[in-house]
Amino acid sequence: MEVKQITVTVNGEPRLVEVEPRTLCVHMIREVLGLTGTHLGCDTTSCGACTVLLDGVPVKSCTLFGVQTDGHEITTVEGLGWPSELHPVQEGFKEEHGLQCGFCTPGMMLTAAALLEENPDPSELDIRWAISGNLCRCTGYQNIVNAVQWAARKMAATEAVVSA
């Protein structure tokens, strides 16, 4: 059995990982790295539950081989924030009740964080387009949009304080 040794930076920390080439990135994250915040939903590139950031770009980790991340940087939901220090997007999901069952939430939050990185003041339409590759099986999109808007306001307020 062919096994590859790769170095991948996961949530800011370099990790040495051994994976078979056919191991999907999502399985590497969950089973080898033990980070189960990344969910495997449809396994068919449709739902976006497995979304992680690859060098800052949101991707579906069920449609990427683990070996492809060699030399790259992955951010999972565990790297977004801590319970004591939530990312504004995580806070927004909490404040606006942006989740029901919670299954799509890690993927939604990573997509939202990447959106706000590029577009700090998104319209509702911008947000809906940005999350159009992430499905919420509870269909709770309205509160997800509210949560992202909440995060955008929070980030703008923080930015204003910092620059003042």
Add this chain to the structure above:
Amino acid sequence: MYPPRFHYEAPTSLDEALQLLNMYQGEAKVLSGGMSLIPLMKLRFATPSAVIDVNNVPGLDYLSEESGELRIGALTRNRDIIRSDAVRTRYPLLASTAPQIADPLVRGRSTLVGSLCHCDPQGDWGAVMLAMNGDVVAASMSGRRRIAVSDFLLGPFQTSLRSDELAVEARVPAPAGQPFGVYHKLERKVGDFATVGVAVYLDRSGSSVTTAGIALTGVGGTNIKCPAAEQVLERGGVNDHTIEEAAGLAAEAAKPQTDHRGSAEYKRHLVRTFVSRALLTSIGREPVDIRQRRFENVRVLV
């Protein structure tokens, strides 16, 4: 879902990639965006003994205008096409199409060149490239050749690329005059394949059409170019009469089949409607459709 085992190669130069392709003699598949290949491998429809991941090959990620052409590298992602100023200002058909492909997450990885190589009859880029008379540049250890997209797309999942060749670039002619282009696509939901897609491209000088391109998605074994319809526009310009004639000829060129996305009759009707809607838009008689209007309101498309 796990694909069967395969050897993984990650060349770090074009030469190395071409040597590997030559060595595996058709037993290897090239991995760029992977948005079609990986799902096919997971379903075990594709079982290559080796995967050559070209994502680490330098110099394949670019969008550049040179010698009257736009060149799109093999590793240029759809999200890069959306974000390109050159595309936004001078290549309206590409700008219209790119945001309609799959979903934002898939567009972060997927590539135009990869889509052409995959040659899915429901692939959107095939129609666009046919409408614009684009080319594919293929490289192998014995050199490079340019292949017109009309000679490249042979049939469902079949291209004229040799097993030792790597498609390194796609090219489309730069507009000589005022370009117009729109891609109309009916999909049941975000990320679904097109029920029908229609690419319409015009290069215009004043009121005359110097080049017209019309090509179809999802209504045949491969994307279909409609030369008869194009000629009508090149001869007569765009007016009520030529619009009706071109739309009718495009509908005739379609070879749709009834399936879960709709009846053959319905799809043919869509071709006619989409062609005439696009052409009316080109002369300011029909607003861009609701989908296009939605795009215009989106400042940043992720």
